[in-house]
């Protein structure tokens with residue numbers, strides 16, 4: 001085996017990889033909540049690979065499932081049936097919307113499938129194609145999904161954007177109603193906006209959209225790519241609101257670290273796609289599906305959802321105490337273990353740097369929000385240590401100014 005300590009990953013990536021990411025650290029190994037660097041440094045990882053390795057790094061059940069399936073069959077394509085793929089589709093159907101599933105390799109592709117299905121259904125139902133999307137949303141980086149994303153910073157320079165997306169104000173039902181026309185086919189939103197600032201939807205907003213969709217025969221389309229898969233304490237974030245969408249997408253944590261996305265449909269919309277109307281070479285890769293099955297098994301065996309609810313509350317309380325202590329902090333936002341610490345000023349990047357210096361990795365969600373995505377299996381020790389590191393970073397940020 002090559003010794004990764006002898007490879008200068010940063011030099012290679014910077015020289016030969018296109019310059020789309022800003023990064024500092026090289027990670028060569030992960031175990032549970034820890035991410036390790038080649039020099040022996042390790043971080044408490046509250047990014048979980050952007051909410052992907054939700055059970056922590058190298059969970060034994062996931063590693064075992066990957067190994068076993070890789071020895072059996074890595075890929076055969078969708079020209080053939082595969083057992084793990086069928087089993088996962090059944091599981092997601094029963095956990096989710098009760099209908100059928102389309103597998104992709106990423107979140108953006110799952111959203112592409114959702115947009116295509118909506119258009120296909122709309123073209124047969126009144127020639128409708130327009131989708132109402134939310135400002136501050138995030139749906140991916142392909143041309144269609146970035147056109148559906150309500151953030152000009154990801155769209156800049158890519159004109160002309162894909163037509164057919166109009167924007168409304170998140171958590172403002174009147175603005176959604178005002179955006180609906182006789183061309184509207186669906187309403188697309190996240191129950192907790194992740195990249196847009198860790199902003200949960202209000203119950204009246206989500207329930208109002210459901211009622212509006214029923215009244216006007218529109219598709220309620222939920223992007224559960226970040227807020228789904230147990231991250232908020234329910235398998236799907238929409239479950240917090242007592243309503244069910246017609247379509248939803250998953251990705252990030254679904255494959256236990258392997259690239260896997262899925263579009264789930266309610267039974268009424270499960271046969272809109274027909275042979276040839278959509279497809280993917282890799283989508284529903286057997287190894288990724290085996291990993292996903294292992295993740296879902298661990299969810300049941302280890303009661304992960306209850307754990308998220310309980311530890312989400314503990315983590316939130318710990319962060320709220322810090323908000324009380326520092327005037328420079330405004331609030332804690334989010335649900336379960338998708339939590340954002342909101343700064344009064346755009347200091348999230350600075351905070352991230354202080355956290356890193358102190359041994360913790362976290363994400364941002366806009367200039368004012370530090371976003372924490374710890375493993376869903378967060379232990380008492382990691383929670384305490386994490387809160388101490390956050391306190392320490394804040395004291396460097398704020399106390400030294402006051403002194």
Ligand SMILES: *Cc1c(COP(=O)(O)O)cnc(C)c1O
Nearest residue numbers: 106107108138139140194225226
């Ligand atoms: C990450 C994300 C996506 C895009 O997923 P990719 O796998 O990066 O294509 C879409 N929607 C939401 C809400 C996300 O958080």
